[in-house]
Amino acid sequence: MKKYKALSFFILPGIIFYILFFIFPTISALGLSFTDWNGLSPDYNFVGFKNYKLLLTDDPIFIKSVSNNLKYMFSVVVFQTLISLVFAILLAKNTKLNVFYRAVLFLPTIISSVSVAFVWIFVYEPSIGSLNAVLSALGLDFLIKSWLGDKNIAIYSLAFVQVWAHAGQVMIIFIAGLHAIPKSLYEVARIEGATKWQTFRNVTWPLLAPSATIVIAYTTLQSFKAFDLILATTDGGPSYATEILSLFLYHEAFNNFKFGYSSAIAVVFMLIIAVITIVQFRLLKSNKVNY
Amino acid sequence: MIRKNTETDVTMENIKPININERISRQVPLVAYTLLILLPLTLVFFASFKTLKQLYNDPLGIPEKWSILNYIRLFANENMLIYFKNSFFVTFTSVFFILLLGSMISYAIIRMPNVVGNILFGFVTLGMMVPTQVKMIPTYVLLSDLNLLNKHSGLILVTIATLIPICVFILTGFMKTLPKGLLEAAMIDGASHWQVYSKIVIPLSLPAIASTAIFSFVITWNDLLHPLLFIKSSSLKTLPLALLQFQGEYLTDYPMIFAGVVAASIPMIIIYIFFQRWFIQGMTAGSMKG
Numbered sequence: 001m002k003k004y005k006a007l008s009f010f011i012l013p014g015i016i017f018y019i020l021f022f023i024f025p026t027i028s029a030l031g032l033s034f035t036d037w038n039g040l041s042p043d044y045n046f047v048g049f050k051n052y053k054l055l056l057t058d059d060p061i062f063i064k065s066v067s068n069n070l071k072y073m074f075s076v077v078v079f080q081t082l083i084s085l086v087f088a089i090l091l092a093k094n095t096k097l098n099v100f101y102r103a104v105l106f107l108p109t110i111i112s113s114v115s116v117a118f119v120w121i122f123v124y125e126p127s128i129g130s131l132n133a134v135l136s137a138l139g140l141d142f143l144i145k146s147w148l149g150d151k152n153i154a155i156y157s158l159a160f161v162q163v164w165a166h167a168g169q170v171m172i173i174f175i176a177g178l179h180a181i182p183k184s185l186y187e188v189a190r191i192e193g194a195t196k197w198q199t200f201r202n203v204t205w206p207l208l209a210p211s212a213t214i215v216i217a218y219t220t221l222q223s224f225k226a227f228d229l230i231l232a233t234t235d236g237g238p239s240y241a242t243e244i245l246s247l248f249l250y251h252e253a254f255n256n257f258k259f260g261y262s263s264a265i266a267v268v269f270m271l272i273i274a275v276i277t278i279v280q281f282r283l284l285k286s287n288k289v290n291y
Numbered sequence: 292m293i294r295k296n297t298e299t300d301v302t303m304e305n306i307k308p309i310n311i312n313e314r315i316s317r318q319v320p321l322v323a324y325t326l327l328i329l330l331p332l333t334l335v336f337f338a339s340f341k342t343l344k345q346l347y348n349d350p351l352g353i354p355e356k357w358s359i360l361n362y363i364r365l366f367a368n369e370n371m372l373i374y375f376k377n378s379f380f381v382t383f384t385s386v387f388f389i390l391l392l393g394s395m396i397s398y399a400i401i402r403m404p405n406v407v408g409n410i411l412f413g414f415v416t417l418g419m420m421v422p423t424q425v426k427m428i429p430t431y432v433l434l435s436d437l438n439l440l441n442k443h444s445g446l447i448l449v450t451i452a453t454l455i456p457i458c459v460f461i462l463t464g465f466m467k468t469l470p471k472g473l474l475e476a477a478m479i480d481g482a483s484h485w486q487v488y489s490k491i492v493i494p495l496s497l498p499a500i501a502s503t504a505i506f507s508f509v510i511t512w513n514d515l516l517h518p519l520l521f522i523k524s525s526s527l528k529t530l531p532l533a534l535l536q537f538q539g540e541y542l543t544d545y546p547m548i549f550a551g552v553v554a555a556s557i558p559m560i561i562i563y564i565f566f567q568r569w570f571i572q573g574m575t576a577g578s579m580k581g
Contacts, residue, residue: 004407006484010399011411014392014455021452022418025429032429039432087324090317103567104325107332109574110563112513114531115552118538119331122338122545128350130334164327172575225422228515232535246424253428254520266425273422 029270032263039259051264062265064240065248066272068155069224072244075159076223081215083167088174089204102175105168113165113228120161121233124148148234151241158230158242162223170215177211178204213284220280224273245269339549346546361550371554373526374533381443381518381529382511385450389507390500392451393458398488400459401466402474412463418456423516431520441523449521450511458503461576465499466492505566505573512559530555 033051037044055062087105091098108116123131124147132144147157181204189199227246230236236243236251243251249269253262338346339361340354349355365371396415400408430449431440439445469492477487493500518532528536534551541547563570 004403007399007402010395010484010488014396014459015415017392017448017452018415018418018455021430021433021449022421022426022455025426025433026421028429028432029425032432039428086320090321101321101325102571104328106567106571106574107328107560107563110509110513110559110570111556112515112531112534112559114513114515114534115556118534118548118552119335122335122549123331128347128545130331130351133351168328169574172571176575221422225424227424228531231515231519232538246422249424250427253431259428259432263428266428270421270425274420277420 029263029266032260033267035260035263037260038257039253040257044260047260051261052268055261055264055268061240061243061248065243065245068240068242069244071155072159072162072226073220073223075156076162077216077219079159080163080167080170080219080223081212083163084171084215085174085208085212087167088171088178091171092175092178102168102172105171107168108165109169111165114232116161116165117229117232120157120164121148124157149238151238154234154238154241158226158233159223161229161233162226165229166219166222170219173215173218174208174211177208181207216284217277217280220276221273224276245272335549336553338546339553341546343544343546361546362554364547365550365554369533369537369551370525371533371551374528374530374555375558377443377527378512378529381446381450382508384443385447385454385511386504386507388447388451389454389458390504393455393503394462394493394496394500395488396455396459397462397466398484398492400463401469402484412459415459416456418453419460423453427516427520434521440521441527442521443527446517446521446529449517450514453517454507454510458507461503461506462496462499465496469495499576501569502573502576505569506576509559509570509574 034046034048035044036047036050087101091101091105123129126132126144126146126149129147131147135141135143145153148154185203185207186199189203194202225246226244227250230242230244230247231250234242236247245265246269249262249265252258252265334351337352337354338350340357340359341349342358342360345354345356345358396411400412402408403411434440434445434449437445439448474487474491477491478484482490513531514529515531515535518529519535522528522532534548534555537548537551
């Protein structure tokens, strides 16, 4: 037992930090969510489930935010997974050229979201932006839009930027997955005369399932928690068209000084993430194969 | 992650020889996507060397005259050097303590009886499930109570606590693969835990520590949310926060904003070019936590 006591010296410093600055705040979010605190005055009242009731039954911006979150999440998950899978397959071989391509595709991952946001504000700019200039040059003038100003498409324009910034990152997970597939299986497929598609369908895809699980789970959470990019581009506008939960709770707390109400949003946000994680874990787990 | 290992290097083209047409058609999507990544960045780079008038006349071209006026304004009027200094200080201090405290917890986890170790591991890595935004209000209140708002120390403390879970996750996974017998033998020879930790486990774990260091470095250097919440004084701002506030200050003076974007991103991009293999490895280790 004495042997293990010495280990507490290794645990305590980090754990104290973690409990004080992580666990404690997370739990107190729950406590604050039952109050009407405005963040400024020294006292506040306990209001029971009032914040939750208001949020879930009578707040159109909450509904709008959840629906924006879902639009954003689904478009990012679908496109990021497909694009990263396609490029992982194209770049799986470790040639010099492929290593270069991978490095380029990965590059946006290391640039701060604020910088990425400004880059795309410029690309999407209605009058001097390059996207509209390119469309115009191609004779596609009918496609010219105010990409971040049109409330029907702004959320998708942002989802595109998210994919642009992170597809290269999750591609690496797929490439690692491809490298882990035993070569002998491809030889068997070749000897049996399988077509490319059959090989992909019956060897690559099933054996890539664990990587796909990681990619999809990671992308789902990453897109659900998006914050910096949207704050720096549209800040939730125009007219809440890009307001998502994380921004909504930030605005309610620090623009409107509703700390209690905003904590209730945080708790609901956390619960939604927990539900998504559990559902996904169940769905994707049934996906495993053995050869 | 990306090994130079042709043994396991399998793609479909290992199976059948491919013809020239196919080889070219594979390059088309790759070149197109590369351009999609690089062109927007290049346009911003060009724009940062234009005057506002030049930009409106010719938004996309190479600048006729390369003007460094925006960069001069950036460093003369905008305290860019101070923002750099702040980012460096906050990032390096945070990363140092994340690695130190995280690796110590990981060491304890692998040396404890399995059940206790697993409980501790579960407790610490639970934090990876909690999005930063969930705890932002209470953290703000806590720092305010401790009188640590608008101070680098407050920002650093919260950053450390936020990244300890992922650090412990990566390092414990790696340390578990170290030969247990070696550590036991050292203990029998009379080495203390601290000696085993600092002389054996840390040196052997350097690859995982490097990955974790890079991951934490990129996250902290680029972090916007925590500085946005905690830092108010201009002289204490980190780069992403300073950039965000350029937007309000310069509105549509894009060249000036872009000079800021370029100046803030160039150091990271240069480091990335030299250490890209490590970056890719580190960032992937961080995202594989699923």
